[in-house]
Amino acid sequence: MRVLRATLLGRPRTAAAIVVAAVLAVVTVGPSAATSHALTGVTYAGEGSSVVGPGGGSGSVPFTSKAPPRAFSISGRAAGLFPGRSESLVLHVTNVESFPLVVTTLTTTVRGASASCRAANLAARTFRGRLSVRAHGTATVAVTITMSASATNACRDADFPLLFRGTAVRPS
Amino acid sequence: MTGRARRGRQWLVAVATAMAVPLAVVTPAQATWSVSGTGTAAALSDVMPSGTQPTASVTGASVQLQWSAASFAGGGSVAAYVVNQFNATTGSSTSVGPGCSAQVTGTSCTETGVPAGTWDYSISTVEHNWTGAAGPLSSAVTVT
Numbered sequence: 001m002r003v004l005r006a007t008l009l010g011r012p013r014t015a016a017a018i019v020v021a022a023v024l025a026v027v028t029v030g031p032s033a034a035t036s037h038a039l040t041g042v043t044y045a046g047e048g049s050s051v052v053g054p055g056g057g058s059g060s061v062p063f064t065s066k067a068p069p070r071a072f073s074i075s076g077r078a079a080g081l082f083p084g085r086s087e088s089l090v091l092h093v094t095n096v097e098s099f100p101l102v103v104t105t106l107t108t109t110v111r112g113a114s115a116s117c118r119a120a121n122l123a124a125r126t127f128r129g130r131l132s133v134r135a136h137g138t139a140t141v142a143v144t145i146t147m148s149a150s151a152t153n154a155c156r157d158a159d160f161p162l163l164f165r166g167t168a169v170r171p172s
Numbered sequence: 173m174t175g176r177a178r179r180g181r182q183w184l185v186a187v188a189t190a191m192a193v194p195l196a197v198v199t200p201a202q203a204t205w206s207v208s209g210t211g212t213a214a215a216l217s218d219v220m221p222s223g224t225q226p227t228a229s230v231t232g233a234s235v236q237l238q239w240s241a242a243s244f245a246g247g248g249s250v251a252a253y254v255v256n257q258f259n260a261t262t263g264s265s266t267s268v269g270p271g272c273s274a275q276v277t278g279t280s281c282t283e284t285g286v287p288a289g290t291w292d293y294s295i296s297t298v299e300h301n302w303t304g305a306a307g308p309l310s311s312a313v314t315v316t
């Protein structure tokens with residue numbers, strides 16, 4: 001019993017305390033990092049961190065936070081499409097954050113205009129690059145949108161809903 | 173210092189040290205985050221323009237037809253046209269003869285071998301699979 005008591009109160013116990021505290025600290029730091037960037041409402045993922053204490057224990061706590069709908073909004077409009085015709089779809093990216101962003105991808109998903117004029121009749125290119133948007137500012141970029149040459153009469157005077165999704169990073 | 177006090181201080185130091193370690197480890201991850209944005213809008217297709225009114229003239233058994241190009245509201249002329257022929261007396265549609273029977277990519281054509289009678293013509297538009305309405309009828313022409 002005396003031997004056991006010595007082990008618990010000696011260095012092994014100190015090492016265990018370090019490991020436990022380290023894991024607790026990671027759990028605490030993850031969410032607070034999100035708050036410090038004012039990303040409430042934005043879904044983002046940070047990389048998991050691994051901590052190894054002096055006692056040899058380790059812990060890994062990936063953190064993910066769900067937040068507001070967006071850090072930036074995307075809008076755009078295209079018109080004048082007919083079979084085989086390509087038009088510029090000018091996308092306006094508005095940064096709602098108080099820090100600059102660099103938009104790296106903008107993807108457009110086309111929805112069908114009607115039951116007889118399906119989404120496959122329209123194709124929009126994806127933007128991949130680096131589009132800088134200043135804090136609370138707006139930037140524009142054009143992507144090509146093309147109507148299929150095989151579009152039928154059902155696609156005349158049609159209105160295709162477009163959904164945009166983009167990703168951005170905060171410049172270092 | 174008593175044994176209890178010493179052990180308490182050991183715990184305090186251990187916890188403070190361990191809290192500092194992950195701060196240093198997690199900070200680099202903050203530079204890798206990305207944010208997302210969304211939005212909605214619409215893409216509008218054009219209205220297919222109707223044909224324009226042709227002019228018709230007769231030379232023997234041939235009828236020369238001319239019309240102006242039909243354009244989309246958003247710009248660009250239609251790719252082709254279809255000539256429609258009607259008996260001006262009865263109003264019934266009839267087959268168009270050689271020279272104007274297929275899709276015409278220009279804005280004129282000459283129909284040959286036209287039977288005797290009085291005829292009028294209209295022009296419809298074509299863009300790939302899209303077809304537009306026929307435009308106004310031409311003045312009637314008589315082939316004798």
